Amino acid sequence: MRHRRRAPPLGAWWAAVIALLLGWGSGAGAQTLVFTQAQAVAADTEYFPDLPQVRTLELPDDWAASRPDQTGPVWYRVTFDAEALRASGELLALYIERACSAVAIRLNGKLVHLSGRLTEPVSRNCQRPQLVSLPIAWMQPRNNQLDLKLMGYPLRQVASRQRAGGLSAIELGPHAALASKHNWRTLVSIRLPEVISGSLLLVGCLIFAMGWLNRSHSFLAYYGALLVGWALVLSRQWMADMPWPNASSEFLLAILASFVTLAAVQFLLHYGGERRRWVDIGLPAQCVVMPLTLMVAGAQHLHAMATFWYVVLAVEVGAAALLHLRKLWRVRRTQFWPMVTLAALMALAALVEFSAQQIGVDLRIVAAAQIVPPLLFMALGMRMVQQYGRQLQDAEQDRAELERRVHEASTQIERNFAQLADLKVEQVTQQERKRIAADLHDDLGAKLLTIVHTSDNERISTLAREALEEMRLSVRGLTGKPVPLLNALGDWRAEFVLRLSQAGVDGSWHAPADDDVPQLLSARAFVQTTRVLREAVSNIIKHSGASRCTVRCTIAEGDFQVVIQDNGKGIPLELDGRLDRGHGMASMKHRAKQLQGQCLVESGPGYGTVIRLTIPLDRHLASA
Amino acid sequence: MKNILLLEDLPEIRTWLKALVMQVFPSAQIVECARVHDALAQVSAQKFDLALIDLGLPDGSGVDVVSALRESQPDAQSVIVTIHDDDDHLFPALQAGAYGYILKEQSRELITEQLQRISQGEPPLSPSIARKVIAYFAAQAKPQANALPHVQLTERESEVLLRVAKGFTLPEIGVQLGLSRHTIADYVKQIYRKLNVSSRAEAALEAQRLGLFGRGR
Numbered sequence: 001m002r003h004r005r006r007a008p009p010l011g012a013w014w015a016a017v018i019a020l021l022l023g024w025g026s027g028a029g030a031q032t033l034v035f036t037q038a039q040a041v042a043a044d045t046e047y048f049p050d051l052p053q054v055r056t057l058e059l060p061d062d063w064a065a066s067r068p069d070q071t072g073p074v075w076y077r078v079t080f081d082a083e084a085l086r087a088s089g090e091l092l093a094l095y096i097e098r099a100c101s102a103v104a105i106r107l108n109g110k111l112v113h114l115s116g117r118l119t120e121p122v123s124r125n126c127q128r129p130q131l132v133s134l135p136i137a138w139m140q141p142r143n144n145q146l147d148l149k150l151m152g153y154p155l156r157q158v159a160s161r162q163r164a165g166g167l168s169a170i171e172l173g174p175h176a177a178l179a180s181k182h183n184w185r186t187l188v189s190i191r192l193p194e195v196i197s198g199s200l201l202l203v204g205c206l207i208f209a210m211g212w213l214n215r216s217h218s219f220l221a222y223y224g225a226l227l228v229g230w231a232l233v234l235s236r237q238w239m240a241d242m243p244w245p246n247a248s249s250e251f252l253l254a255i256l257a258s259f260v261t262l263a264a265v266q267f268l269l270h271y272g273g274e275r276r277r278w279v280d281i282g283l284p285a286q287c288v289v290m291p292l293t294l295m296v297a298g299a300q301h302l303h304a305m306a307t308f309w310y311v312v313l314a315v316e317v318g319a320a321a322l323l324h325l326r327k328l329w330r331v332r333r334t335q336f337w338p339m340v341t342l343a344a345l346m347a348l349a350a351l352v353e354f355s356a357q358q359i360g361v362d363l364r365i366v367a368a369a370q371i372v373p374p375l376l377f378m379a380l381g382m383r384m385v386q387q388y389g390r391q392l393q394d395a396e397q398d399r400a401e402l403e404r405r406v407h408e409a410s411t412q413i414e415r416n417f418a419q420l421a422d423l424k425v426e427q428v429t430q431q432e433r434k435r436i437a438a439d440l441h442d443d444l445g446a447k448l449l450t451i452v453h454t455s456d457n458e459r460i461s462t463l464a465r466e467a468l469e470e471m472r473l474s475v476r477g478l479t480g481k482p483v484p485l486l487n488a489l490g491d492w493r494a495e496f497v498l499r500l501s502q503a504g505v506d507g508s509w510h511a512p513a514d515d516d517v518p519q520l521l522s523a524r525a526f527v528q529t530t531r532v533l534r535e536a537v538s539n540i541i542k543h544s545g546a547s548r549c550t551v552r553c554t555i556a557e558g559d560f561q562v563v564i565q566d567n568g569k570g571i572p573l574e575l576d577g578r579l580d581r582g583h584g585m586a587s588m589k590h591r592a593k594q595l596q597g598q599c600l601v602e603s604g605p606g607y608g609t610v611i612r613l614t615i616p617l618d619r620h621l622a623s624a
Numbered sequence: 625m626k627n628i629l630l631l632e633d634l635p636e637i638r639t640w641l642k643a644l645v646m647q648v649f650p651s652a653q654i655v656e657c658a659r660v661h662d663a664l665a666q667v668s669a670q671k672f673d674l675a676l677i678d679l680g681l682p683d684g685s686g687v688d689v690v691s692a693l694r695e696s697q698p699d700a701q702s703v704i705v706t707i708h709d710d711d712d713h714l715f716p717a718l719q720a721g722a723y724g725y726i727l728k729e730q731s732r733e734l735i736t737e738q739l740q741r742i743s744q745g746e747p748p749l750s751p752s753i754a755r756k757v758i759a760y761f762a763a764q765a766k767p768q769a770n771a772l773p774h775v776q777l778t779e780r781e782s783e784v785l786l787r788v789a790k791g792f793t794l795p796e797i798g799v800q801l802g803l804s805r806h807t808i809a810d811y812v813k814q815i816y817r818k819l820n821v822s823s824r825a826e827a828a829l830e831a832q833r834l835g836l837f838g839r840g841r
Contacts, residue, residue, distance in 0.1 A: 441707055450637060452728075452729050469729070490789050491750075491791065492791065497792075497793055
């Protein structure tokens with residue numbers, strides 16, 4: 001039983017996120033001062049320098065535009081009057097949305113905030129918004145000087161425009177109002193990437209392990225590597241303090257892209273079953289070539305070279321994605337449209353990112369665009385884990401089924417083997433029995449026969465004939481297969497009628513209809529019953545003087561019963577009250593007992609004789 | 625009955641049988657043999673009207689003599705006289721063309737009566753033999769790869785066989801079917817004949833299949 005669980009409606013969720021991102025600026029209070037102009041000068045000094053180069057410029061100040069070659073640090077100064085602010089009595093704070101890469105803040109010459117190290121390795125806080133509490137005690141009613149020493153790097157030394165030095169507009173106002181702004185910004189720029197990085201890392205490792213352990217699912221390993229790589233890429237957002245210089249961080253981030261590309265392309269190709277040998281070689285080679293070119297170009301041209309490579313890598317991934325989609329269109333049409341949607345969203349995100357690199361786009365849109373790929377990755381990853389689980393389940397079922405079949409087959413084989421062995425034993429036994437029977441006939445039989453036909457003594461010849469019959473019955477008991485009761489009844493009837501008619505006795509035979517006797521009689525039961533019948537008929541012919549004899553065969557409650565009745569003179573009683581032994585009653589009873597049956601004789605002088613032979617059928621069905 | 629072949633290896637029994645036969649057929653010429661080899665020589669040398677043949681003999685089986693007789697003297701009646709009463713011995717002899725069988729240990733009177741009946745054209749048939757014949761022809765009726773010449777029992781013959789199998793005597797069956805005992809006896813003779821024809825056709829087909837006639841396949 002399998003249900004396809006419906007994915008939660010993603011659209012609504014996305015709408016909520018975008019609304020949040022776009023709407024965060026609306027909470028600012030009325031008394032907030034927003035500085036859009038500042039005095040600025042480039043100098044590496046302890047305090048704001050008193051230099052002739054000080055100029056007034058607009059905020060936000062994007063170094064990529066205003067000073068492309070500046071390596072910082074740059075001093076900024078804004079001046080404000082604090083009377084109105086102090087009158088409100090609220091705790092005051094300074095909010096800087098972007099101070100890239102690290103900033104030191106002085107109020108009236110006193111250091112109030114340091115966002116990180118200003119010397120190498122410089123803290124990387126481009127994405128982290130700064131919220132600084134300003135002590136009112138240090139403020140003067142008028143002409144307060146707020147000095148910011150900003151350390152940053154020019155665009156050409158960083159791989160991404162977002163990490164080029166720059167200062168956003170500065171806001172001064174009640175702490176509570178700015179704190180909520182700060183929280184929003186922190187959440188979007190730092191916390192979310194942190195959480196997503198962690199999740200990607202976890203899921204990626206899991207999927208990688210799954211693919212690594214199961215080589216037929218190698219695309220999973222590549223996908224896992226892709227997620228892990230992306231988690232590392234995302235770490236640029238929130239990892240502030242590295243033990244190495246900024247240039248090294250930028251270099252590492254740039255070459256990380258080639259690994260991510262390798263994973264992405266290989267995933268797409270393997271997933272679609274479109275493996276290419278030259279790709280297998282080309283991509284790792286690219287991972288070597290890219291860092292080399294970056295090194296050759298040098299730290300001063302990092303941005304240009306990285307941009308070039310980003311375009312190349314993006315084209316590679318795009319080509320792989322198109323190949324994959326083409327394959328899907330041909331083979332699995334149902335999965336085509338979801339994947340196309342996914343690819344389109346990714347392409348859109350890439351486009352936004354690329355535009356941001358080249359011309360500078362609203363940070364909020366960029367932030368939103370940056371969150372899209374990881375979320376899509378997570379969704380696809382979950383889908384793959386689900387598929388993997390289902391396949392595992394199917395495989396488990398198949399295995400169980402296979403095991404069951406193997407078990408069945410082996411049982412069958414064992415059974416067949418046992419049957420074969422039994423058959424072999426049966427065959428050998430049959431052969432041996434036949435040999436013994438033939439020997440008995442040839443030897444003992446011939447001798448008895450000679451006695452039968454050469455003896456002058458009637459009694460002796462009769463005895464020999466009976467002995468011969470006994471021998472034959474014994475032999476048949478040895479060699480005989482189970483006899484259908486129907487056939488046995490036919491044989492008995494033929495003998496009974498023939499003998500009585502020869503003796504001039506009127507015989508009548510009653511047996512159940514053919515359909516009522518489906519039972520089999522073991523050879524032994526057949527032989528013994530034949531003997532009892534034969535003995536009884538002999539008695540009637542020889543001793544009873546009867547003129548009529550009736551035999552009734554019946555089957556009731558698993559018993560076979562034969563009743564032999566005559567109208568003769570009956571069996572005379574001995575002195576001890578027993579019936580005459582000379583009439584073979586004892587042997588008849590003995591034979592019945594051997595078959596777990598019984599033989600009852602009712603007789604009296606002048607009343608005729610009734611012999612009732614009862615044999616339980618089920619014990620003599622097939623066992624010989 | 626003029627010429628009678630008597631094949632029996634035990635001297636005492638042969639003597640006894642000869643006396644018995646002479647009693648039934650006083651004017652007959654009796655040729656005695658103790659070996660299959662001698663009997664076959666006699667069969668090719670002269671004509672017989674009746675042959676009493678034992679099955680288990682020192683140099684082979686009496687069935688060969690039955691076959692030879694059937695082949696060269698179709699009018700001669702072969703009767704098996706044996707100690708074996710089991711179908712495994714009797715049925716092949718009947719297939720070879722024997723006309724009936726007598727069990728040796730039966731009383732003198734019974735054997736006399738059977739011989740007389742046979743000479744009057746009433747062949748013996750036991751229930752177990754009847755069942756074997758039924759099964760044999762039932763198996764032949766099934767469609768087979770090697771199409772045998774169709775030798776089938778008529779409805780009446782099958783009816784007679786079924787009743788014999790249930791233990792009814794030939795006279796009883798005659799009464800049941802409203803026919804004379806001679807008609808029933810004729811049915812039985814016909815059944816024996818068909819059994820032989822069928823088995824001979826089978827043998828011929830088998831020989832052809834094995835290429836004994838040089839034109840198989």
